[in-house]
Amino acid sequence: MKIAIVGVPGSGKTTIFNALTRGRAEVTAYSPTLAPNTGVAKVPDFRLPVLEGIFRPKKTVPAEVSYTDIAGSLKTFGREGLGGEFLSYLTTADALLQVVRTFDDEKVPHPEGTIDPKRDIASLDLELAVSDLAIIERRLDKLETSLKGAKATERESYSKEQLLLQKVKTELERQIPIRQQGLATEELRMLSDYRFPTAKPMLVILNVGEERISEASQLEGEMSSLYPQFAVVALCGKLEMELAQLGDAEAREFREAMGLSAAALDRVIDLSYSLLGLVSFFTTASAELKAWTIPGGTPAPKAAGKVHTDMERGFIRAEVVGYSDLESCGSVAEARRRGLLRTEGKNYIIQDGDIVTFLFNI
Ligand SMILES: Nc1nc2c(ncn2[C@@H]2O[C@H](COP(=O)(O)OP(=O)(O)O)[C@@H](O)[C@H]2O)c(=O)[nH]1
Ligand SMILES: [Mg+2]
Structure with a gap:
């Protein structure tokens, strides 16, 4: 499952890719030899810290979403005879993330000469x-x-x-x-x-200039009502990239000082995940708390196959407790006592947030 980042050259695609994936891809102009950047973002999940409190794992592994970022656009590639390559980049993606430039910076000229988010959105669709x-x-x-x-x-x-x-x-x-x-x-x-x-489902990011960051949420509201068909998030790509390269504590301090909400990037990743129709279930074996990604509607044996192919082949049953049940019980033992730890068979559809132990035999 991967999301392709698209948008006008200079809109901040690579900058936002770096912010999402905590990467350091070169922020540079289009070059035909440039390979696409690929990277993963860890999916923020408020349930993980709660589950850590319950299971005390040695290690926690969050879910991930993959992003790819390619220089150029259909227009520039078309002109240079690379339309096919760009198109295959788009067709293999499961969803699109469109970066829409709203920041003004004369050092970074817009290919159309002016800043006009609505024109850019319409022209990509066209x-x-x-x-x-x-x-x-x-x-x-x-x-x-x-x-x-x-x-x-x-x-x-x-x-x-x-x-x-x-x-x-x-x-x-x-x-x-x-x-x-x-x-x-x-x-x-x-x-x-x-x-x-x-x-393909599309998520729109409005890349807001650092000097207009205080207007981000207003802009986001306006564009959301103009484009009800898209999920819209406004953020400042440049700041987010710089913050992504700092340690967590330092980044938090900067955010507070600048009055930035921590949530913008998290929301982008979260929306990407739901746009793809994905849900998470958790396993806790071997002192490792791990979030696994499956499409919504996946039956238990198929989900088990994510963990190990043997678990799918030899699937017997799954022991399942829902996240909110476990949270309110505070422990698996208490969930069992209250009858909330369920035994499910091969037709059970794994629900988002299920904590699962698969029983199998090969
Ligand atoms: N002022 C300002 N510049 C930005 C912002 N985001 C990106 N840029 C700059 O715009 C230029 C192009 O960014 P890049 O991420 O390479 O755009 P891409 O061509 O869409 O990948 C770089 O010089 C960035 O530093 C922003 O939010 N504010
Ligand atoms: Mg780029």
Whole structure:
């Protein structure tokens, strides 16, 4: 599961990538030889410190989300004949994080000459729609040929796909991204193999200049109501990157001195996680408290397979206590006494926050 960071050159993508992943990728202009940066962010989870208090583990391992950051945009790549590479970067991502520049800095000229967040948001949607349309048109041409020679049995599925693609195409031509076309789950499933960028969930980060940081939450509110289809977070990329490179205590002091909320980056990571439809469950074996990431709706044996393939193959049952039950009991023993430690079988769907012990036999 990974999130691709996109946005206008100079909007602060690499800066924010560094802040999220505590990385030190070079903040620099586009170069065709530059490989994408990839890194992981630890998912902040208020439940971990509570569970540490209960289990006293030797080690705690939080969940992670992966981010990739690539220099350039569809436009710049298109011009340099690298459109394919950029497109594959987008199609392989599970969600997009768009950095929207709102900071003004004459040392960093905007490619369009002016700062205009709404224009930049619209132009990304347009670029992506154009690229989705090109794929749809190619597929429709192919479908037409296939339909001519199709057997009666194949005909139905081809026509169904053709109808759906025509419908999606008409909407894209009206500049409505696939994620906003109100398609049914079944229709989205039919489209999923194409991995269309405009179908992917998108998170918008408003990169606010350091001198306007006090207006961040107001700006965030305004843009959230203008774009109800996106989760929007406003933060100052430059400050966040600098703070991410300090020790925790030092960063906290600076934040307090500057009146910055600690939550902005955490919210971005948290939103990324939920945008991807991911949930966490916890294991506590071998004095290690560990958060595991699974898609919502995962059955227990599949979740066990995350921990070890043997656990999935030899799955017998799971002992489960929900986070809030455990929190209110204060210990597993008390949860057991109150009947809140449950035994679940292979059809059990793991819930966000479950503390799980898998029993298996191979
Ligand atoms: N003043 C200011 N400059 C920023 C901010 N975020 C990024 N920059 C600067 O903008 C330039 C481009 O940033 P970068 O992260 O490389 O943008 P990218 O091209 O989108 O990856 C760098 O010189 C950054 O230091 C910000 O919040 N305020
Ligand atoms: Mg960059």
